Amino acid sequence: SQKIEQNSEALNIQEGKTATLTCNYTNYSPAYLQWYRQDPGRGPVFLLLIRENEKEKRKERLKVTFDTTLKQSLFHITASQPADSATYLCALAPSNTGKLIFGQGTTLQVKP
Amino acid sequence: NAGVMQNPRHLVRRRGQEARLRCSPMKGHSHVYWYRQLPEEGLKFMVYLQKENIIDESGMPKERFSAEFPKEGPSILRIQQVVRGDSAAYFCASSPEVGGFYNEQFFGPGTRLTVL
Numbered sequence: 001s002q003k004i005e006q007n008s009e010a011l012n013i014q015e016g017k018t019a020t021l022t023c024n025y026t027n028y029s030p031a032y033l034q035w036y037r038q039d040p041g042r043g044p045v046f047l048l049l050i051r052e053n054e055k056e057k058r059k060e061r062l063k064v065t066f067d068t069t070l071k072q073s074l075f076h077i078t079a080s081q082p083a084d085s086a087t088y089l090c091a092l093a094p095s096n097t098g099k100l101i102f103g104q105g106t107t108l109q110v111k112p
Numbered sequence: 113n114a115g116v117m118q119n120p121r122h123l124v125r126r127r128g129q130e131a132r133l134r135c136s137p138m139k140g141h142s143h144v145y146w147y148r149q150l151p152e153e154g155l156k157f158m159v160y161l162q163k164e165n166i167i168d169e170s171g172m173p174k175e176r177f178s179a180e181f182p183k184e185g186p187s188i189l190r191i192q193q194v195v196r197g198d199s200a201a202y203f204c205a206s207s208p209e210v211g212g213f214y215n216e217q218f219f220g221p222g223t224r225l226t227v228l
Contacts, residue, residue: 042221043221045219049216097160099145099171104153
């Protein structure tokens with residue numbers, strides 16, 4: 001069956017450290033994968049998109065990797081800050097149809 | 113440029129009533145998506161619409177749920193004869209183009225439906 005999985009356990013790290021979140025998928029061949037941030041009571045906010053032919057994408061303190069052989073994406077936040085505390089969602093597009101399949105999200109807590 | 117707007121933000125209905133959720137996409141966006149988020153669960157795709165057309169409704173329950181995106185006006189997600197299990201946050205998202213460069217989706221703040 002098709003699955004997209006993120007670590008369900010919350011990730012707690014100290015301010016200034018690098019947070020690494022994992023997204024694994026099975027039985028999909030996505031055209032691209034996206035990462036979103038969601039704060040409590042609010043809608044998701046788009047962060048980064050990485051295409052199937054890209055290995056890595058960066059935006060300020062954020063970095064995403066995409067390994068289509070391992071069927072895995074890693075999301076890194078360097079020099080983390082308490083304001084980075086939120087739930088991070090990965091989402092894949094099974095094809096170029098616009099429909100997104102979301103993982104259940106990983107909650108990150110950055111402690112000062 | 114206003115973001116995606118959803119109303120109402122909170123909606124309370126009794127079992128058996130109808131719920132209507134509205135979504136106005138960002139200006140210039142012609143693609144609308146509806147997602148449902150149950151407590152402690154991830155976002156689940158429901159339906160994808162373009163103006164006057166349903167493109168993909170593979171995530172919609174077979175009964176009681178319908179969606180439309182008319183030529184004029186907001187997109188509407190309609191739930192007839194609501195049951196307690198329909199209690200969730202319903203998010204609308206929009207995008208300007210599919211298959212092109214701008215593939216990210218812009219989400220609204222959501223409508224939190226509570227069924228008593």
